[in-house]
Amino acid sequence: MGTKLIKIPLQTICRWRRAQCIARRASHTLVESANLAQPPDLTNQTSNGASIYRVPDHLRSVEPKAYEPNIVSVGPYHHGAPHLQAMEKTKGSYFRGLFNPRKPDHPNPNAVREELKQMEQQARSFYSEDLKMNSDQFIHMMLVDSCFIIQLLRETREIDFSKKSMQIQRWMLPVLQRDLIMLENQLPMFVLNKVYDLTTSSSSTCEATEKLGLKELALQYFEPMMYKDLDTPKNGALGVEGDGGSHFLELFRASICPTEVSQNKFLVKEPHMFRSVSDLKESGVKVKKAENCQPLDVRFKKGVLKIAPVSMDDYRFTLFRNMVAFEQCHFGCKPHVTAYVFFLDRLINSGEDIGLLHYSGVLQHTLGGNKHAARLVNKLCKEVAGAADDSYLRDVLWEINCYCNDGWHQKRAKLKHEYFYNVWVSVATIAAILVLYLTILQTVWELGDDGNRAHMLRTGFWRSMADAFAIPFGVSKPSENAPVPVENEAQILEWFFGYKACDDPNFFFMSC
Numbered sequence: 001m002g003t004k005l006i007k008i009p010l011q012t013i014c015r016w017r018r019a020q021c022i023a024r025r026a027s028h029t030l031v032e033s034a035n036l037a038q039p040p041d042l043t044n045q046t047s048n049g050a051s052i053y054r055v056p057d058h059l060r061s062v063e064p065k066a067y068e069p070n071i072v073s074v075g076p077y078h079h080g081a082p083h084l085q086a087m088e089k090t091k092g093s094y095f096r097g098l099f100n101p102r103k104p105d106h107p108n109p110n111a112v113r114e115e116l117k118q119m120e121q122q123a124r125s126f127y128s129e130d131l132k133m134n135s136d137q138f139i140h141m142m143l144v145d146s147c148f149i150i151q152l153l154r155e156t157r158e159i160d161f162s163k164k165s166m167q168i169q170r171w172m173l174p175v176l177q178r179d180l181i182m183l184e185n186q187l188p189m190f191v192l193n194k195v196y197d198l199t200t201s202s203s204s205t206c207e208a209t210e211k212l213g214l215k216e217l218a219l220q221y222f223e224p225m226m227y228k229d230l231d232t233p234k235n236g237a238l239g240v241e242g243d244g245g246s247h248f249l250e251l252f253r254a255s256i257c258p259t260e261v262s263q264n265k266f267l268v269k270e271p272h273m274f275r276s277v278s279d280l281k282e283s284g285v286k287v288k289k290a291e292n293c294q295p296l297d298v299r300f301k302k303g304v305l306k307i308a309p310v311s312m313d314d315y316r317f318t319l320f321r322n323m324v325a326f327e328q329c330h331f332g333c334k335p336h337v338t339a340y341v342f343f344l345d346r347l348i349n350s351g352e353d354i355g356l357l358h359y360s361g362v363l364q365h366t367l368g369g370n371k372h373a374a375r376l377v378n379k380l381c382k383e384v385a386g387a388a389d390d391s392y393l394r395d396v397l398w399e400i401n402c403y404c405n406d407g408w409h410q411k412r413a414k415l416k417h418e419y420f421y422n423v424w425v426s427v428a429t430i431a432a433i434l435v436l437y438l439t440i441l442q443t444v445w446e447l448g449d450d451g452n453r454a455h456m457l458r459t460g461f462w463r464s465m466a467d468a469f470a471i472p473f474g475v476s477k478p479s480e481n482a483p484v485p486v487e488n489e490a491q492i493l494e495w496f497f498g499y500k501a502c503d504d505p506n507f508f509f510m511s512c
Helices: 002-037 038-049 086-098 109-118 118-126 135-156 172-178 191-198 207-211 214-222 248-256 277-282 314-329 334-347 352-360 371-377 395-403 405-417 424-449 450-459 463-472 489-497 505-511
Strands: 286-289 299-302 304-307 310-312 363-367
Touching: 086 135, 109 118, 109 135, 109 191, 118 135, 118 191, 135 172, 135 191, 135 214, 172 214, 172 314, 191 214, 214 248, 248 314, 277 286, 277 352, 286 371, 299 395, 310 314, 310 371, 314 334, 334 371, 352 363, 405 463
Parallel strands: 286 304, 310 363
Antiparallel strands: 299 304
């Protein structure tokens, strides 16, 4: 008995200590899992301020040419590439023209160089990779590239090939726009602003550019890449609050992204919408071109999907790919462009979808046939992570799904598409309904006796139809002794058509 009394407290103490050990191990496991859930590289990425990245290999493998400049290099990533050396002479010419000692108010290149030297470490931190260039090479590269970009923006604002000799040829203008918007081909914006401020007062270009900041000049320069198909006024189309961005690509992306994003009024994540334009049409959704809107504007209301018009070409694809690559790399960046590209990918599954968007005025392209264009659009989302959590289109997609899942909308759309999809089919459908109506009228009239005919003539055809359907439910039958208000067929025709149709010769020929 005594041993049992001693053993029970000892077992209780052992179980209590074992439970404490298990709880302690569980707490350590939770702490370790929490530490693993927050990797340190995200904190470093946010703190070091990098915003100019090398495009990841999985994105580059899909379309390498979309991330490699064609004629000019800006920044360290493509500096010294053999196929870009021809433009280095033009860049040197712009540099010497800006600091020409023959000009009375020319800027001092040594002073500008000293200013850039003080910014070197901050400028290097904008690049995600460690640069192998020494200090002199890096500063000289920033100075020459900054002068080239600034002079190019100034001259191309009011370019006239017929009145003055330009170092930039006409064919170079769209190619330069494409090169200068690439993610790997960027300079930090604060470096460009410093060089612009130090050289603006001595500029020999048009006086109108002196009243504009570098941000406004850059936005006007890249404006045709996105806004050439929209009705938005050019002066008010592009606008960025605050600094806007750390380089040209981020600046332009901020100017086209929606400024007001709904706060997810349906309290759900973005639904998976895999309905193409053809499927939406079958569900009764009408696709129309939006007017006076931003480039990424998409709205849905009462069965009408309004999309901002867009032109698809090689330059637009390059712009989309580089903005998507930036959103994929930059921590804390809202993936608005990525969400828009995925939306286009969902809408377009075949050449027929391209044709429907073209017919509605939403999509124009210079990519060959519609099938080829559809394949290129679907290729935009290859190897790209989705934007389900932060999509500005989540409410629009939710409303579209709710509308398409409504059975009444599906039946009404099916009826319209099968029996009223053009004028001739609609006329044939109405004629068939009229023939059916007349057949029922004739059948009811022929099958009825004198009392039923009298009842139909008194009460009308539709009331008689209702009485006929009510007979099996015990409703009394009309009296057989009721007088017949007509004596011959002429009076019956007069009752049906409302006038003495038998006296009309036209009615005789029509009846024949």
